[in-house]
Amino acid sequence: MKAVSEREVDAAAVDRIIDKHRDSPGNLLGIMEEVQELNRHNFLPRRTLEYIAESLGLPFSKVYSVATFYAFFNLKPQGEHSIIVCRGTACHTKGSKALLEHLEGSLGIKGAFDEGESYFTTPDNKFTVRTVACFGQCALAPVVVVDDKIHVHMNESKLARIVKELSRGGKKK
Ligand code: FES
Known part of the structure; x- marks a missing residue:
C-alpha cells in the first residue's frame, strides 16, 4: 500500500x-x-x-x-514514545523544571516549551514530551510518566538512562 x-x-x-x-x-x-x-x-x-x-x-x-x-485528539504528529513531566507545585519544588530542561537538551528540542507549548515532538518523531499540571502523586514527586508507566522520585540520571535505552530501540516498559 x-x-x-x-x-x-x-x-x-x-x-x-x-x-x-x-x-x-x-x-x-x-x-x-x-x-x-x-x-x-x-x-x-x-x-x-x-x-x-x-x-x-x-x-x-x-x-x-x-x-x-478532546484531549485524545492530536493536531500534531506524535512520537513513538511519550514522556510526560509533571509541572505541578510539588514536582516543581522537587526539580521537575530541571528534568524538563534535561529532556530539551538531550533530545535537541531546547526552548521547545518557552512559548507555553504543552507538548513537543522531536523532528525524528521518536519522542513526544508533554507537561501536565499534576498526576495526583505529589508525595512521590517528581513524577514522570514514560509510555504510560509512572516513575516516581525521578532524577536526571534515571531519566537519561530511560531516554538512552528508548533511543536505542528499547521496548516500551
Ligand atoms: S504536583 Fe506532580 S504529582 Fe502532583
Whole structure:
C-alpha cells in the first residue's frame, strides 16, 4: 500500500470509516478517533479534518472544535514514545523544571516549551514530551510518566538512562 504523506489524505480509508458510522448518532467522534488511529503518527492533519468535514457536509469549524476540545485528539504528529513531566507545585519544588530542561537538551528540542507549548515532538518523531499540571502523586514527586508507566522520585540520571535505552530501540516498559 502506498504511504500517505502528512499533506495527503488516504481518502479511501477515511471513506470506509465514514460509511461504517454513517447511520450512528454522534458519529463524528467515532469517525475522528478511527481516522486518527489510521495515521501512523497518531494525529489528525488539517487536510484530513477538512476532508472529514466535506464528506459529512459539516462546517470545518465544527470538526476543528471537536478536535481541539478532546484531549485524545492530536493536531500534531506524535512520537513513538511519550514522556510526560509533571509541572505541578510539588514536582516543581522537587526539580521537575530541571528534568524538563534535561529532556530539551538531550533530545535537541531546547526552548521547545518557552512559548507555553504543552507538548513537543522531536523532528525524528521518536519522542513526544508533554507537561501536565499534576498526576495526583505529589508525595512521590517528581513524577514522570514514560509510555504510560509512572516513575516516581525521578532524577536526571534515571531519566537519561530511560531516554538512552528508548533511543536505542528499547521496548516500551
Ligand atoms: S504536583 Fe506532580 S504529582 Fe502532583
